[in-house]
Amino acid sequence: MRSPTGGAPKFLNLFHIRFPIGAMASIGHRISGVLLLIGLPLLALTLERSLSSEVAFESLWPAVASPWWGLLLVILVWAAAQHVLAGVRHLLMDIGIGSPLAQARTSAWAVILTAAIIALATAIRWLA
Amino acid sequence: MRVFVGQRAWLLQRASALALLLFLALGAALLLVGPPLTYERWHALATSLPGAVIIVLLFAALSLHGWIGARDIVLDYIHSMPARLSVLGIIAVILFAIVIRVALTMAAHLSLVT
Amino acid sequence: MHIRIYRYDPETGAQPHMQDYTIELESGDKKLLDVLMRLKNIDDSLSFRRSCREGVCGSDAMNINGRNGLACITALSTLKEPVVLRPLPGFPVIRDLVVDMTQFFAHYHEIKPYLINDDVPPERERLQTPEQRERLNGLYECILCACCSAFCPSYWWNPDKFIGPAGLLQAYRFIVDSRDTATAERLAYLDDVYRLYRCRTIMNCTEVCPKGLSPSHAIEGIRLELVRASS
Structure with missing residues (x-):
């Protein structure tokens, strides 16, 4: 059956929607997941390099000292922290722990802030 | 155990997440417990049979978990069937290649040791 | 009070636009719907649904300052100006x-929102213990206003295939009903990558439910029932 509103407009401008904190945690989970997926080939290459020779192993850390690799490291650390924390939150909520709204809001805030703090700490340590 | 079809991806996503959490704890223990992680210690651990198996399992779990997540994103945002199948195909090939390559690398290191 | 309202007239075919209204509040104006009704007297081209005007019928769901809610139970005192009103997101x-x-409503009908029980009916009624009846609380109160489904990103991306929070809440209401004997069939129907498993537990549904219900909790329950049924 063709709906009578076939060519009808839809309101779906995401900038005009006020997202609750849970939605922020969720989109953060998704974005960090994509970043980690992009980082996966890099992790495989790092593994190969770390095992190939002592020189290659020792050269891994100085490589991170370059600004671009450092920035990438901070981004991936944020992504890993965000994804793992949000993931644990979801695993617990799946079995009913923290799934009432008030608790879910608190844990969403906690995940976002903790991941940000971990990324910030990594950045500070990298700069120091 | 009978696993429903629709439920399978959801369950595997959670199972692989739990496995990855375990690997994460192992990795943290490796860095925090015992002597500092020098090349010798890392190489000995990683190229031992249990170490190599764990590393291959880690990448398999990462790839499986990443595949389910990527598929969810594609099902949400890409609705044209040709585009959907192309993107899924590319992701599958890359993830599969990564696991195979890591497995071959670890196998090569194992045979060098023995 | 300054109100901005999404306007669309299918007869002109013009693109939707936002129209500004300014209206003096009167002493009787308590809820958003009060003001909307008075605006309708001034500009009778303004269209919206309303019926019971007390949060029971679920007709006047709309996007109010970026969140879905019922105009009739949204207190004017809680709204920041300009009050921006748009239709439910993602719906034509x-x-x-x-x-x-x-x-x-097609998704609502699809989950068979009625008791299925082919056993011979007892003489008077199918009795429930207080505990069995208790399980329906927080589920049967849904008024199908669509605030939840229209605030669910998963429903925005796949409105044709994902049943959405409202339909899944109702599905769970019949799954946990002790008088219903079609639990296995209901679960088998929901076991689908689209119908149930598009939910990513964002919880936008629970955030906006004007009746304070938790569709996300119902979905959590369905997924656990499916785990139980499969093991």
């Missing part, structure tokens, strides 16, 4: 704030 707009709910 028929006119102004009136959206096409066809698909939404």
Whole structure:
């Protein structure tokens, strides 16, 4: 059956929607997941390099000292922290722990802030 | 155990997440417990049979978990069937290649040791 | 009070636009719907649905300052100006704030929202213990206003295939009903990558439910029932 509103407009401008904190945690989970997926080939290459020779192993850390690799490291650390924390939150909520709204809001805030703090700490340590 | 079809991806996503959490704890223990992680210690651990198996399992779990997540994103945002199948195909090939390559690398290191 | 309202007239075919209204509040104006009704007297081209005007019928769901809610139970004192009113997100707009709910109700019917029990009916009624009846609380109160489904990103991306929070809440209401004997069939129907498993537990549904219900909790329950049924 063709709906009578076939060519009808839809309101779906995401900038005009006020997202609750849970939605922020969720989109953060998704974005960090994509970043980690992009980082996966890099992790495989790092593994190969770390095992190939002592020189290659020792050269891994100085490589991170370059600004671009450092920035990438901070981004991936944020992504890993965000994804793992949000993931644990979801695993617990799946079995009913923290799934009432008030608790879910608190844990969403906690995940976002903790991941940000971990990324910030990594950045500070990298700069120091 | 009978696993429903629709439920399978959801369950595997959670199972692989739990496995990855375990690997994460192992990795943290490796860095925090015992002597500092020098090349010798890392190489000995990683190229031992249990170490190599764990590393291959880690990448398999990462790839499986990443595949389910990527598929969810594609099902949400890409609705044209040709585009959907192309993107899924590319992701599958890359993830599969990564696991195979890591497995071959670890196998090569194992045979060098023995 | 300054109100900005999404306007769309299918007869002109013009693109939707936002129209500004300014209206003096009167002492009787308590809820958003009070003001909307008075605006309708001034500009009778303004279209929106309303019926019971007390949060029971679920007709006047709309996007109020970026969140879905019922105009009739939204207190004016809680709203920041300008009050921006848009139709439910992701639903086809028929006119102004009136959206096409066809698909939404199709998903409701799809989960068979009625008791299925082919056993011989008892002489008077199928009795429940207080505990069995208790399980329906927080589920049966749904008024099908669509605030939840229209605030669910997963429903926005796949409104044709994902049943959405409202439909899944109702599905769970019949799954946990002790008088219903079709639990296995209901679960088998929901076991689908689209119908149930598009939910990513964002919880936008629970955030906006004007009746304070928790569709996300119902979905959590369905997924656990499916785990139990499969092991």
